[in-house]
Amino acid sequence: MFSAQRLGFLGSGNMAEALMRGIIARNLWPKQHLVASDVSSVRLSTIHEALGIDTTADNRQVAARSDMIIVATKPAQVVAVLSEIADTLSPDKLIVSIAAGVTLATIQSALKKDIPVIRVMPNAPALVLAGMSCLSAGRSAGEDHLAQAMKVFSGVGEALIVEEAQLDAVTALSGSGPAYLFLVIEALSDAGVRVGLPRKIAEKLSVQTVLGAARMVLETGKHPGELKDMVASPAGTTIEGLAVLEETGVRGAFIEAV
Numbered sequence: 602m603f604s605a606q607r608l609g610f611l612g613s614g615n616m617a618e619a620l621m622r623g624i625i626a627r628n629l630w631p632k633q634h635l636v637a638s639d640v641s642s643v644r645l646s647t648i649h650e651a652l653g654i655d656t657t658a659d660n661r662q663v664a665a666r667s668d669m670i671i672v673a674t675k676p677a678q679v680v681a682v683l684s685e686i687a688d689t690l691s692p693d694k695l696i697v698s699i700a701a702g703v704t705l706a707t708i709q710s711a712l713k714k715d716i717p718v719i720r721v722m723p724n725a726p727a728l729v730l731a732g733m734s735c736l737s738a739g740r741s742a743g744e745d746h747l748a749q750a751m752k753v754f755s756g757v758g759e760a761l762i763v764e765e766a767q768l769d770a771v772t773a774l775s776g777s778g779p780a781y782l783f784l785v786i787e788a789l790s791d792a793g794v795r796v797g798l799p800r801k802i803a804e805k806l807s808v809q810t811v812l813g814a815a816r817m818v819l820e821t822g823k824h825p826g827e828l829k830d831m832v833a834s835p836a837g838t839t840i841e842g843l844a845v846l847e848e849t850g851v852r853g854a855f856i857e858a859v
Contacts, residue, residue: 603695603717603745606634608753609667611660611682613639613648616699617673619727621652623756626730638663664689669749672698672708679703683711690716695746697753699723701772705739705765717742719750722771723757725779732758733775737765773859781858786811 608630610617617637625632635654639645645656657663664670664686674682679700690696696718698708708718718739726732734754738747747762754760763771786807793803817828833840846852 603668603693603743603749605630605667605669605695605749607667607669608635609663609670610635610637610673611663611670611686612673612675612678613637613641613644613656614673615728616723617671618648618652619730619732619757620671620673620723620753621648621654623727623730624753625652625654627756629752629756636663636666661686661689664694667694669695669697669753671753672696672700674700676700676703680707680711683708684713687712687714690714692716692741695719695742695749697721697750701776705737709739715741717746719746720765720768721750721754722768722776723754724775727754727757730757734758734760735763735768735771735775736760737763737768770859777859781855782811 608624610621621635621637624630624635632652632654635652637645637648637654637656638658638660639648639656640658642658645658648654649656660682670686670690672679672682679698680703683696690712692715694716696708696712696716697720698718699721701722703720705718705720708720709716712718719742720737720739721734723732723734727734732754734757736747736750736754751760751762786804789807789810790800790803793806794800798806814828817823818825821828829843833843
């Protein structure tokens with residue numbers, strides 16, 4: 602059974618840092634069991650000073666020291682980095698890639714050997730430990746590999762297992778979705794200012810309204826449409842506002858965007 606004792610990060614950008622912070626904050630692995638590499642010495646210094654983990658410019662050292670290796674480089678660099686470390690790997694290690702758009706087949710081809718691989722699509726709210734990550738397993742990754750990877754990504758929010766064929770749809774929805782909701786918050790804030798609220802108050806109301814609505818869906822288990830109907834009284838201001846949103850095609854715009 603696979604059990605990762607040591608974790609390595611190839612690339613130490615914002616998402617990698619979020620994962621490290623989640624692991625440390627939730628005591629999933631001791632910080633002494635984490636090591637990270639990056640092309641930037643400044644970035645490595647920042648990570649070391651902020652989190653107290655080992656850092657190195659040597660990708661091969663990270664791979665050699667780690668049981669689970671999280672590939673967090675830019676997508677265009679993935680094949681070159683995997684080719685660089687391939688001869689340090691053995692089937693008792695696990696590769697986890699968070700590089701958007703890089704398929705399991707591409708990763709496995711670059712490794713040139715049968716190493717367990719898992720591909721993950723996280724999203725930006727992982728930076729505040731409120732992310733949504735979806736994982737897809739390669740041909741050699743078993744349930745024990747998935748369990749260890751789920752442990753990492755559950756540390757920064759929620760995590761689900763999906764088929765790789767669904768990851769493009771995941772990217773379109775939960776990957777891009779935060780940007781759409783930031784736009785909604787901005788628009789609601791602008792609307793609040795338009796009707797006379799100070800900007801800071803309008804922003805606070807908008808943010809808390811979106812957060813509260815999301816929690817209602819999660820915690821009540823009710824369909825969003827049912828909750829919408831609870832708020833919309835007959836001949837009230839909410840149903841009038843909803844009519845405007847429908848007339849201007851807001852629902853359809855979201856569907857087309859995804």
